[in-house]
Amino acid sequence: MEESRAAALEVYEREPVPTWRRSGFWTTTLRKLRLDELEPRHYPYAGSLDELPEVVAQAVDLDEVGGLIVQRGASSVFSYLDPSLAAQGVVLTSLERAVEEHAEVVEEWYGKRISADEGKFAAATAALWTGGAFVHVPRNLKVEKPLQIVYLIDEPGTAQYARTLGVVGELAECSLREYGLAPDIDGQALHAGAFELFVGSGANVKLAHLQDWGRGEVHDISTKRVEIARDAHCSWVPIHLGGHLTKQTLDIVCAERGSDMRHTGLYFTEGDEHLDLFTTDLHEAGDTTGDTVWKGALTGDSRASYEGLIQIAKGAQNTHTYLQTHSMLLSSKAKADAIPSLIVETDNVSASHGGTVGEIDEEQVFFMMARGIPRAEAVRVLVEGYFEPVVQRLDDESLEALVRERIAEKLVRAEDQVAEYSARR
Amino acid sequence: MGLEIRNLHVRTEDREILRGVNLKVEKGEVHALMGPNGSGKSTLANTIMGNPTYEVTEGQVLFNGEDLTEAAPDERARAGLFLAFQYPATIPGVSVANFLRMAVNAGRDEPIKIKDFGQFMRRNMELLKIDPEFSKRYLNEGFSGGEKKRAEILQLAMLKPQIAVLDETDSGLDIDALRIVSEGVNALQGPDMGTLIITHYTRILGYIRPEFVHIMLEGRIVREGGAELADQLEDKGYDFVREEVEASGAA
Numbered sequence: 282m283e284e285s286r287a288a289a290l291e292v293y294e295r296e297p298v299p300t301w302r303r304s305g306f307w308t309t310t311l312r313k314l315r316l317d318e319l320e321p322r323h324y325p326y327a328g329s330l331d332e333l334p335e336v337v338a339q340a341v342d343l344d345e346v347g348g349l350i351v352q353r354g355a356s357s358v359f360s361y362l363d364p365s366l367a368a369q370g371v372v373l374t375s376l377e378r379a380v381e382e383h384a385e386v387v388e389e390w391y392g393k394r395i396s397a398d399e400g401k402f403a404a405a406t407a408a409l410w411t412g413g414a415f416v417h418v419p420r421n422l423k424v425e426k427p428l429q430i431v432y433l434i435d436e437p438g439t440a441q442y443a444r445t446l447g448v449v450g451e452l453a454e455c456s457l458r459e460y461g462l463a464p465d466i467d468g469q470a471l472h473a474g475a476f477e478l479f480v481g482s483g484a485n486v487k488l489a490h491l492q493d494w495g496r497g498e499v500h501d502i503s504t505k506r507v508e509i510a511r512d513a514h515c516s517w518v519p520i521h522l523g524g525h526l527t528k529q530t531l532d533i534v535c536a537e538r539g540s541d542m543r544h545t546g547l548y549f550t551e552g553d554e555h556l557d558l559f560t561t562d563l564h565e566a567g568d569t570t571g572d573t574v575w576k577g578a579l580t581g582d583s584r585a586s587y588e589g590l591i592q593i594a595k596g597a598q599n600t601h602t603y604l605q606t607h608s609m610l611l612s613s614k615a616k617a618d619a620i621p622s623l624i625v626e627t628d629n630v631s632a633s634h635g636g637t638v639g640e641i642d643e644e645q646v647f648f649m650m651a652r653g654i655p656r657a658e659a660v661r662v663l664v665e666g667y668f669e670p671v672v673q674r675l676d677d678e679s680l681e682a683l684v685r686e687r688i689a690e691k692l693v694r695a696e697d698q699v700a701e702y703s704a705r706r
Numbered sequence: 707m708g709l710e711i712r713n714l715h716v717r718t719e720d721r722e723i724l725r726g727v728n729l730k731v732e733k734g735e736v737h738a739l740m741g742p743n744g745s746g747k748s749t750l751a752n753t754i755m756g757n758p759t760y761e762v763t764e765g766q767v768l769f770n771g772e773d774l775t776e777a778a779p780d781e782r783a784r785a786g787l788f789l790a791f792q793y794p795a796t797i798p799g800v801s802v803a804n805f806l807r808m809a810v811n812a813g814r815d816e817p818i819k820i821k822d823f824g825q826f827m828r829r830n831m832e833l834l835k836i837d838p839e840f841s842k843r844y845l846n847e848g849f850s851g852g853e854k855k856r857a858e859i860l861q862l863a864m865l866k867p868q869i870a871v872l873d874e875t876d877s878g879l880d881i882d883a884l885r886i887v888s889e890g891v892n893a894l895q896g897p898d899m900g901t902l903i904i905t906h907y908t909r910i911l912g913y914i915r916p917e918f919v920h921i922m923l924e925g926r927i928v929r930e931g932g933a934e935l936a937d938q939l940e941d942k943g944y945d946f947v948r949e950e951v952e953a954s955g956a957a
Contacts, residue, residue: 643758644795645795645796645797647755647795648791648795648797649795649797650756650779650780650783651755651756651779651780651789651791652783652805652808652812652861652865653780653783653784653809653813653865654780654808654809654812655780655812656778656780658808658812659780662797662800662808663797665799666797666798666799666800666844667798667799668799669798669799670798
């Protein structure tokens with residue numbers, strides 16, 4: 282670990298702050314990020330969730346989960362695991378502790394899919410991470426309640442380097458949630474994260490990511506990778522509901538035969554938020570299946586670019602996978618890019634993709650108004666109806682309710698501009 | 707009182723479609739508006755409901771004496787106007803039941819009690835021979851033409867308007883569906899509701915007998931009469947009206 286950190290630090294120091302360009306029209310730049318003014322912040326351990334900023338308790342109900350670990354800034358400040366789960370061999374702890382107490386497992390999987398030389402921020406994370414989270418579900422075990430990880434940023438000037446490692450054993454079943462939460466802070470902050478999940482053969486995992494960094498200036502530059510082994514299944518639902526500037530790479534790898542994944546994402550940007558997502562559905566082996574659906578909505582002056590790649594490697598025959606992405610512009614200044622793409626290096630596969638960028642359908646609005654429903658309510662209902670199939674894929678009642686609530690709040694905040702834009706058209 | 711259209715001129719981007727329409731529908735009356743395709747029937751229906759695609763260049767839409775020409779569609783609906791669409795929109799993610807409750811509540815000061823709503827909805831679904839399971843489906847998503855039209859009439863039943871405009875409700879319906887829809891409308895028809903049936907064909911008028919028949923050609927109402935006018939149309943087609951109009955130089 283020491284060595285890998287040192288090597289990563291070298292890369293971090295060497296690499297310049299990147300600017301990402303796509304298709305010649307889209308740029309994500311970190312020009313305005315004052316990286317030297319940000320630093321890791323340390324906090325004391327919290328005895329209960331009440332001792333933490335209320336964004337945590339608002340999003341997490343301790344009775345509902347099988348375990349919870351919270352990192353605030355650079356410190357691991359809360360850790361809970363249902364004793365009956367611990368007794369069965371489930372591990373949910375900080376990655377720092379796991380390096381000591383579960384060295385074998387960590388060594389086997391850490392960094393297998395995310396390396397330090399993927400860019401300045403990947404290197405930063407690899408070199409500078411503290412706290413972190415480690416989940417291990419032993420083989421054959423079915424865990425009913427969700428296992429929860431929370432990364433919290435509550436002060437401007439914070440740099441949070443996060444690392445999560447999840448290992449799910451053969452034939453195990455579980456539900457994992459990782460949230461990024463922040464209140465509306467007044468100033469800049471950075472979350473640079475690396476997330477790796479390894480789904481063992483025959484295992485079945487529900488994975489949800491909820492990013493809600495509030496309406497301050499939180500920057501999120503992260504990479505998340507899920508690897509699915511033989512005959513295993515993972516249903517991954519990333520949800521982006523807040524962040525000043527987000528640049529994320531989300532990869533799902535069907536690494537062995539029979540693996541299957543469903544990747545269903547949702548974003549809703551507002552104000553002057555900037556969202557840049559690149560997802561890859563990678564099939565390294567044949568007889569695998571995938572399904573990617575991303576839906577987004579934009580208000581204010583926000584901008585979102587979603588690039589979704591299906592990549593089928595040589596020899597991965599009899600792969601069947603599909604990708605669709607939709608964005609709904611709700612204000613005159615919002616901008617969205619939807620870029621589905623394909624790299625297919627073998628034959629005898631089926632892969633299709635499609636994308637749309639559009640606006641509220643005025644016919645639907647007129648229809649609803651003709652039934653007495655005012656414009657603002659009609660728009661709200663249509664946007665909620667648009668997201669509903671994606672929200673349902675969470676298959677997680679309380680998280681679904683939380684997401685629906687946030688979407689409704691965003692629509693209320695943007696009500697005037699949405700109504701005005703809709704009426705103008 | 708009721709619906710009054712006065713000298714209505716309507717255009718879209720390209721051209722003028724309604725060229726001075728006059729029409730009155732009182733509560734308790736059943737009117738039929740007929741005409742060949744392109745005569746402006748749907749434009750009139752949509753303009754009555756305030757579709758922003760159409761621009762009123764002259765004339766008025768009055769309802770119970772109030773000028774609604776500039777009113778938004780939801781205001782018109784809450785005032786007591788209803789339009790059964792020829793091509794109803796699909797509302798994904800919203801079940802029939804939820805949509806109905808939303809629409810019913812839009813016209814009330816206090817939300818309707820869930821239990822009362824449930825009973826009311828079930829009664830109306832029975833009246834229209836709609837399978838109760840239907841209420842859980844997303845509105846109009848994957849519905850057949852007949853199912854969409856029956857969903858429109860279900861909404862009519864739930865909203866109890868004063869004036870109901872049915873825009874080609876009969877199109878795309880088979881005989882059985884047509885009969886069920888007509889029976890539904892007839893059951894709702896009474897002294898408190900006026901009905902304007904807009905149709906191209908005379909078929910529906912066999913089930914819902916109109917007192918007044920208006921024939922539209924090229925954006926104007928050119929002939930008016932009683933139910934027997936519809937019978938004449940059935941026999942002779944629209945040509946006889948065209949000939950009459952040309953002969954009298956009214957075109």
